[in-house]
Amino acid sequence: MSLSQQFNDHLLPLSGDSSLSTPAFVYDESAVINKLELLVKAKEQSGCHILYSVKALSFSALLDIISDYVDGFSVSSLFECNLAREMLGEKGSIHVTSPGLRDEDIPHIAKISNYMSFNSQSQWQRCKKFVGDLNCGLRVNPELSFVEDDRFNPCRGYSKLGIPLSQLAYLREQHSETFAGINGIHIHNNCESENFQELGETINKVKDVMGDFVSRLKWINVGGGYLFSDMAQLDMLCSIVTELKQQNGQDVFFEPGKGIVNSAGYLIATVIDLFDSGGKTVAVLDTTVNHLPEVFEYQYKPVVMQECRNGEYEYQLVGASCLSGDLFGDYCFADELQPGNRIIFANVGAYMLVKANMFNGINLPTIYSLDSSNKLHLQKEYDYAQYRNKW
Ligand SMILES: Cc1ncc(COP(=O)(O)O)c(C=O)c1O
Incomplete structure (x- = not known):
């Protein structure tokens, strides 16, 4: 299934789901199982x-x-x-x-x-x-x-x-x-x-x-x-x-590792502020690169599912921490972003959540699984007590 098909069929409905609390890490069980079924076939064959x-x-x-x-x-x-x-x-x-x-x-x-x-x-x-x-x-x-x-x-x-x-x-x-x-x-x-x-x-x-x-x-x-x-x-x-x-x-x-889980992982964030800085529109999200640490470690630009390459509206998507380099990159969209809109990062299943941290007191993403009938299940929520007791 192509990324855009996956987006339309599985994830677009989620971006409007008010029961989903952001930032959210969602893993799509069917996507993991599809990869595993390929490997089972390879095992049977070889x-x-x-x-x-x-x-x-x-x-x-x-x-x-x-x-x-x-x-x-x-x-x-x-x-x-x-x-x-x-x-x-x-x-x-x-x-x-x-x-x-x-x-x-x-x-x-x-x-x-x-x-x-x-x-x-x-x-x-x-x-x-x-x-x-x-x-x-x-x-x-x-x-x-x-x-x-x-x-x-x-x-x-x-x-x-x-x-x-x-x-x-x-x-x-x-x-x-x-x-x-x-x-x-x-x-x-x-x-x-x-x-x-x-x-x-x-x-x-x-x-x-x-x-x-x-x-x-x-x-x-x-x-x-x-x-x-x-x-x-x-x-x-x-x-x-x-x-x-x-x-x-x-x-x-x-x-x-990555071959099995990467394409199954999504990070969903909400736009919480928009302002102009030196001619660029900055869109602040309720997540941070510390939820996708390889973005910062390796200066890698994550896939945003709503990105529209020729879109009229360009934004610098940034994280909520005080670190000036807490940036995801510049992306174009077909429609103007508003506070409350959701942004979905794709292909972030591997080596992201396992390295995520609460730097700057920003809570970790809530973890949900998405089952084969497109139902979300809350798996884990973090809170202040975990931040307070970590050290
Ligand atoms: C020894 C070993 N095996 C397997 C893996 C999994 O690699 P990947 O997630 O790229 O498939 C790694 C990754 O670092 C590794 O060091």
């Missing part, structure tokens, strides 16, 4: 295992829905691991990788999770005495970048994420004892890519450098970092997985 990367959006009611479609969750911290186990019960596996595991947390994490990809040789050597029944692997940095912005590039120079492939090859030659007890590798190296050919290139590079080390592994976790909207895109993933399975019979795990 035999890959599907995990959800909890860090993208860890709202528990949503995890509950996702858990019915996936083989498990991928996590990177003690709290994510606890949450994943609580949500999955005994029904799925938990896969852990993090550059920052504390020694004192490892025994507990090892007890409640199933797979761990150690981020460095020293992390593996230090922690292996705690691993018990865990299925252990190494996170490998394939030293192959597809991401231009180094802030998102797991293979940037001097990367902290994984053992560089060239170093792994040296270890295999000189210190093969390092690999005793290692069953798998984790090779996440992408971000927001729509091209699964890049995954194919990554796997080929790892196979070329590591040879039969790869064929002897029991599993490969290919990470996340890919966006997809139809089966045609996932076909390439399926053929890569099918080839790996035919060659070596390995288990292959795919663990997207």
Whole structure:
């Protein structure tokens, strides 16, 4: 479904719904389920295992829905691991990788999770005495970048994420004892890519450098970092997985986050003031970039659903905090904005709500789910007590 169709069918009615209190974060359950159903098809076609990367959006009611479609969750911290186990019960596996595991947390994490990809040789050597029944692997940095912005590039120079492939090859030659007890590798190296050919290139590079080390592994976790909207895109993933399975019979795990939840998330705000500043009309919203922190962190301009590129009325949409850079950007509209109008930001499901904060005492958005019959359900409201008690 196109963004404008989605807007007309699902969201436009909401923008006039007076029972919805703004700022509101709305997640569309059907949009998440559509993505999950595509992944289930890919799993049926190729035999890959599907995990959800909890860090993208860890709202528990949503995890509950996702858990019915996936083989498990991928996590990177003690709290994510606890949450994943609580949500999955005994029904799925938990896969852990993090550059920052504390020694004192490892025994507990090892007890409640199933797979761990150690981020460095020293992390593996230090922690292996705690691993018990865990299925252990190494996170490998394939030293192959597809991401231009180094802030998102797991293979940037001097990367902290994984053992560089060239170093792994040296270890295999000189210190093969390092690999005793290692069953798998984790090779996440992408971000927001729509091209699964890049995954194919990554796997080929790892196979070329590591040879039969790869064929002897029991599993490969290919990470996340890919966006997809139809089966045609996932076909390439399926053929890569099918080839790996035919060659070596390995288990292959795919663990997207943003690909599953991003297009399902909306932030709805209300215009609370309008005034002229140096010739531009400023429209102040009852939200802030701190509800969409990646807008500020990465200077990214979010999609506004009512935007009309050739619209006659141009506004600078700004947040309600005192920070001068609390700005969403300049947008044109077909109609003049009035106080009370609602603005809908789209494609904000991943890495936004999980990073949102109450800076300047501005309350967090109220969270709603939108069910398949277009009914809104209030999921969570924040209040002054949470602001007061945070510190
Ligand atoms: C190890 C690992 N796996 C999976 C993901 C999920 O990536 P995405 O949300 O881009 O699909 C990340 C994101 O940082 C990651 O670090």
